[in-house]
Amino acid sequence: MTSALRPRYTVGTQNALELPCRGPPVNLVVEKSKLSGAVVIPASKSHTIRAVVIGALADGTSTITNPLCASDPLAAVRVCGKFGAEINQGKDWCVRGVGGRPIVPDDVLDTGNSGTTLYLTMGIAALVKGYSVFTGDEQIRSRPGGPMIEALRSLGVEAFSTRGDGTPPLVIRGPMKGGAVDLDGSRTSQYLSGLLLSCPLAQADTEIRVRNAVERPFIEMTLGWLDDQGIAYERDGCDRFRIPGGQSYRAFSKRMPGDFSSAAFFLCAAAITGSELTLVGLDMKDSQGDKAIVDMLRHMGAKIEEVPEGLCITGGALAGGEFDLRGTPDALPAMAVTACFAQGVTRLVNVPQARMKETDRIRVMREELSSMGARVEELPDGLVIEGGPMHAARVHGHGDHRVVMALAVAGLACEGRTEIDTAEAVSVTFPDFVELMQGIGASMFA
Numbered sequence: 001m002t003s004a005l006r007p008r009y010t011v012g013t014q015n016a017l018e019l020p021c022r023g024p025p026v027n028l029v030v031e032k033s034k035l036s037g038a039v040v041i042p043a044s045k046s047h048t049i050r051a052v053v054i055g056a057l058a059d060g061t062s063t064i065t066n067p068l069c070a071s072d073p074l075a076a077v078r079v080c081g082k083f084g085a086e087i088n089q090g091k092d093w094c095v096r097g098v099g100g101r102p103i104v105p106d107d108v109l110d111t112g113n114s115g116t117t118l119y120l121t122m123g124i125a126a127l128v129k130g131y132s133v134f135t136g137d138e139q140i141r142s143r144p145g146g147p148m149i150e151a152l153r154s155l156g157v158e159a160f161s162t163r164g165d166g167t168p169p170l171v172i173r174g175p176m177k178g179g180a181v182d183l184d185g186s187r188t189s190q191y192l193s194g195l196l197l198s199c200p201l202a203q204a205d206t207e208i209r210v211r212n213a214v215e216r217p218f219i220e221m222t223l224g225w226l227d228d229q230g231i232a233y234e235r236d237g238c239d240r241f242r243i244p245g246g247q248s249y250r251a252f253s254k255r256m257p258g259d260f261s262s263a264a265f266f267l268c269a270a271a272i273t274g275s276e277l278t279l280v281g282l283d284m285k286d287s288q289g290d291k292a293i294v295d296m297l298r299h300m301g302a303k304i305e306e307v308p309e310g311l312c313i314t315g316g317a318l319a320g321g322e323f324d325l326r327g328t329p330d331a332l333p334a335m336a337v338t339a340c341f342a343q344g345v346t347r348l349v350n351v352p353q354a355r356m357k358e359t360d361r362i363r364v365m366r367e368e369l370s371s372m373g374a375r376v377e378e379l380p381d382g383l384v385i386e387g388g389p390m391h392a393a394r395v396h397g398h399g400d401h402r403v404v405m406a407l408a409v410a411g412l413a414c415e416g417r418t419e420i421d422t423a424e425a426v427s428v429t430f431p432d433f434v435e436l437m438q439g440i441g442a443s444m445f446a
Contacts, residue, residue: 028397028404028423028434030411031443035275038309039436041263041282043068043256045429046218049116050225051254052076053197055095056085057102057124060251064093067256071428075112079121082109083128100201100248104130108169111136113358113401113428115143118168119190122148123198125172126157134170139358139399141168147184148191154181155199155206178204178245182211185238187353189215192238193222200231200247213238214353217289217327224287228252258282258310260290262430264334265405267293269442271302271315272341272413277440282310289328296323296335300342320346320387329354329361332383333406336365339385340374341413349382358400358425368395368407372414392416401428408433412442 048068053076055062067073069089077087080095083102088094102124109125109132111118118134122145125132135141146166152159156177162169176198185192192210196219199206213219216238226233229249234242258281270277284291284306294304294311299321303314320342325332332354339346354361366378369385372393377384392414397404399422411418423446426433437444 024424025422026424026446028408028420028444028446030408030418030420032415033273033412033442033444035270035273035277035412035440035442037440038278038280039266039440040280041258041266041310042070042430042432044259044288045070045072045261046116046221046288047256048073049076049114049120050197050222051256052080052087052093052095053120053124054225054229054249055252056080056083056087056097057100057201058097058249058251059099060097062095062097062251063253064095065253065255067093068259068429070431071112072114072116075110075114076117076121079109079111079117080124082107083121083124097249097251100127102128104128105132108133108135111140113137113139115140115188116190118143118145119148119188119194120197122152122170122172123194126152126155126159126174126176126198127201128174131171131173134172135168143167144187144356145170147187148194151181151183151191151195152176155179155202176202178202178206180207180209182209184212185210186212186214187356189213189218192219196222196226196241196243199243200226200233200245202245204245206243206245208241208243210239210241214326215289215329217287221287257286257288260288260293261330264290264293264331265409265433267297267304267311267313268334268338269409269412269437270313271297271300271318271338272409274315276312276314278307278309279311279313280309290331292328293331293335296321296331297338300338318342320344320385322347322349324349325351325354325382329357330402332361333365333402334409336369336376336383336385337406337410340369340387340390340410342387344387346385346387347382348385349379352381354382359398359403361400361403364398364400364403365406368403369410371395372410372418390414392418394419397422397425399425401425401430405430405433408437408444412444
């Protein structure tokens with residue numbers, strides 16, 4: 001029954017790969033449950049896509065151990081393959097890179113539902129002396145790319161939106177020469193990460209001046225990859241970077257850590273159902289920003305301990321609080337659900353970029369949680385939620401993987417049957433979500 005949420009793909013060489021799709025519409029049914037046991041958290045999407053991009057640009061063959069096999073990383077595999085990388089998929093992924101010389105794609109580059117793939121591989125396209133055309137699904141074709149387009153133009157790259165509004169389809173033609181860039185970083189960190197990954201391969205040096213940088217933990221993640229590669233750069237916080245051109249990437253072997261963005265749903269599920277769970281494979285020393293949810297839940301009253309396997313959480317009585325999500329926008333759906341079951345008022349603030357994800361997650365979570373009885377006020381940059389009685393309901397997942405999973409978590413603490421549509425979207429980052437939830441006692445089926 002859970003196979004409906006897994007992406008379809010062909011294992012083997014990249015040339016045999018079919019871009020994964022979500023499959024037919026799926027409704028997810030959830031009933032009140034008590035959870036217990038251990039769950040192995042899947043690998044980080046953000047790390048996996050960065051590994052694919054760097055491996056594709058490197059000289060030699062890289063090995064990615066414990067990759068996340070979900071629609072978003074597989075979209076990165078597909079796109080990087082079109083730039084000439086050879087990517088063999090099995091338990092591990094082996095990436096034979098192009099040695100800093102990506103080729104002109106022979107077809108349109110379909111990034112599926114993956115904004116990370118779109119913005120990071122736009123940087124690869126800027127290195128190519130030829131045209132690359134990017135598209136994606138309906139949600140991606142509404143995502144803003146204007147600041148990235150302007151940045152690439154400043155570096156000598158031809159870049160434009162076919163509709164003239166900054167959204168895909170996008171056309172890019174390099175090569176990137178280098179130069180000075182003024183970048184608006186208020187919408188997403190992915191613009192900056194795309195530049196940081198590509199500018200070391202530019203013909204000349206690059207200076208990037210960033211205004212209003214958000215999601216700084218993801219910027220630090222990208223810089224961590226550059227450090228591991230020995231890439232030279234200078235920085236002034238997250239506001240200015242100077243990157244010498246003419247550098248190169250080398251082959252690597254690296255294991256992908258567990259994904260805190262995915263773990264958030266299990267942490268919050270345990271917190272609101274008063275359950276005890278062990279989450280295996282998480283490393284609090286990793287750079288992922290969503291590990292901040294651990295301290296948020298501790299502040300609300302959940303008991304969370306680091307253990308050799310990862311983290312152990314025991315839920316119970318929760319209290320509201322105020323949390324700044326500027327660096328962790330993906331945590332908003334799960335934290336909004338948790339706030340509904342906490343005593344008092346919770347404020348989730350300083351996260352306007354949550355409106356520009358797969359959906360306007362601020363509006364969507366207010367609408368759907370209200371239909372389950374929650375008292376939710378929508379702010380321009382977040383939500384104010386007063387804890388109180390909740391009930392099961394039929395709710396709309398809006399085709400957003402994190403919204404679907406968050407509403408499923410809410411259903412675990414409500415009497416009756418909660419039904420969530422568009423649950424096929426879960427395959428974007430977490431195709432085994434339902435199966436893993438069932439394994440720890442959740443009454444959840446598709």
